[in-house]
Amino acid sequence: MSLPKISCVPASRLLSSIHDLRWLLRSVTPLSVPRRALVQSEYRRPGQPREDKPQWPMFKFDFSKGLEGIKKHFKLLRHEVSGRLVGPEGKPIIEHMLEQNRVIWEFRGPDSLQEWTLSSDREIGGQSEIYLKLGRNSDTCFLYGTLQNAPPRDGETRYSGYCTMRSKQPLASFDRKTHYDWSSFNTLHLRIRGDGRPWMINVATETYFAHQKYDIYSYFLYTRGGPYWQDVKIPFSKFFLTNRGRIQDDQHPLWLDKINTIGFTLGDKAEGPFQLEIDFIGVCKDYAHTEDFAYEVYKRNPEV
């Protein structure tokens, strides 16, 4: 099982199997993605002193940018309100009901790259690198970099070597968090061209309780490599529940009504350069797929 294992294990906490999963946190990418697009806690490397920086100096009071922001948000608000008059989610109801395929992410211009956040080993002190650019001559994205397995020498991290790309949480007007609703679909369809490395697809949903904060539904993405594009169809019933990279005992199917982000992770312990091109990511309704869930839901490890 090649789930990314990044365990920095103080001995006393090993058995409670809480392991830090750095790749969930976002980082600055070379494409000047805004560092604090959404307020989240930054990971603090062990041994680094806490920085007591007040948040307010970071705000830049720029009049023209403020005006642009107001325009943008009111425009979004207007679309939302008028969209509701057309039908659910801004589409006519007949389209919403009969829709069989929907393209969620395409890479048509440099703006589409702003929707993605890159992260790698570097945050915890490793040496892996990851970069994202637009594919040449095609409307695809090209994710490339180098994977290095050497764990950072901070005394507690044992495994390392991962790179990840994660989409950003969709935002409505005035930066309100909203979710994707894929409840009328049952399969994830990707068109990719990899180099033979196995990746992992992670879908994060909206959760309520604190212990569900790092709950992610994952599945493997095996690439064939080669010059031909590969169509990958993964039914949502195959996604298994993990928390902080550890697969959970109590499994349940992925709920599609409030999806926050999707991400791709590479952690296959093979040092060297990697690349992945993605043409589009879509969801579709496969009528031939009738499975609810691929794994057993009943309690498999009853208590002592």
Add this chain to the structure above:
Amino acid sequence: MRPREASSEGDFALSPDHIDLLCAVLSDGNLLEGSADGMKCSRGLLPLVRSGRTAAQRCALLPSTSQLIVQQNEQQQVLRYFRCSPASAKRGPVPAQFVKEDEQKGTKSLATKEDLFEQVAKEYKTKDTFNKVIDVFTKRDIRRRGHVEFIYAALKKMSEFGVERDLSVYNKLLDVFPKEVFVPRNFIQRMFNHYPRQQECGVELLEQMENYGIMPNTETKVLLVQIFGEKSHPMRKYQRIMYWFPKFKYINPFPIPQPLPEDPVDLARLSLTRIANDLDARITIYQLPCTDFTESGEEIKLPHIVGIQSPSQMELLAKHNPKKPVFVEGPFPLWLRKTCVYYYVLRADPIPLEEKVEEPYDPERCFDYPLQLDLDLDRDLGDDESFDVDDLDEGPVFAMCMTSQGDQATLNQWISGLQQNNPILGKVPTLFHLDAGTQELQGAADTEPGYRHQAHPEAQREEPQPAEDPEAVVEEESRRSHGMKQ
């Protein structure tokens, strides 16, 4: 033999031939194995050796026993070993660790359990010696003191000995734990995480097995039950491994054979069939690796050239317009588990819309079913199975090849080989894009305004696009093969 008693330092003056005998005896692993006589002897010898060691240290007769053993190995003396044949002398300096540890105890330096493994000389690091070290540890003390540290050290050193994928070694290591001591006996012990350090160690061991993808067997389960009981953390971990591993074992739609072929030609065949995506594709070996002698007598190693082409690719190449160039691009990386191989591609630019000719299907190509149906069915939104994306047309790929040396001469040879089956290659100009960086298939030079709007640097038709990353070296050469190979 000196009786077993607390030996005081300096008691026992050793003479060189005593030490010879002792060391010779100890260098033979046989003595420390199961034989009863051997065990008695070794136990008898131990205190002797302890005192002997310190005495030797003082006398400075021999700086260290392990060095002596090395000397013996170098000089290759055939010594008369005590109660066993000299043939088994090769089996390493494993017992030397006994002595070294005691010496370190005497000198009060930090002795870690890893030293037991480190003292095995590099050339002897095999599964046998690893097992021997474990045996040395288990037989040393019935209570197995320090077994947790020993197991952690062993887990770290496994890769040096090359046994990290061996299930029997993991079982043997699990055997180091004393049995039935850590099994909780009443509800209070069950509640309170009985022997947490040992349970953690067990979990670590299973986690290393999991990392290497090794499936445990019933022996592991029996050992775990004997050591930790049935509701312990290591047992739970074992149950999780046994639940998830079979589910994920065969989910790779492009499986890679477990021992990868070592021969580069076989590896090339495997990877080319993998990326060809066509079962009809045929592999051609244009050149096997061999050494050639030039006129001046130098040896040149000729690389292997393995190419692949399917009938549909041959058709596409036959239909290609001879006025447009074809490109040889590469090297592109392909990862097979942990090895990276590189392949080269022969491709052309996509045909612009104006020139696309729709050829009607030949009805005689397939008699089983009609290739084209002229039915006038209305498909509404519910039946539309295609995605709302522009069709990506990057141009046809005509052939792929793999070679160890990616220079132009070798690729020229490949093209000449291809020409035998595709005569059009003789008339078409071939351009070479051999970059040495991260690769993506370079698509069409965008000159047609109506076709696929992209933001591009200005590029002309004949010339290849300038590479964006500065390290890439673009070589290009026009090659017209008239009169070659005809």
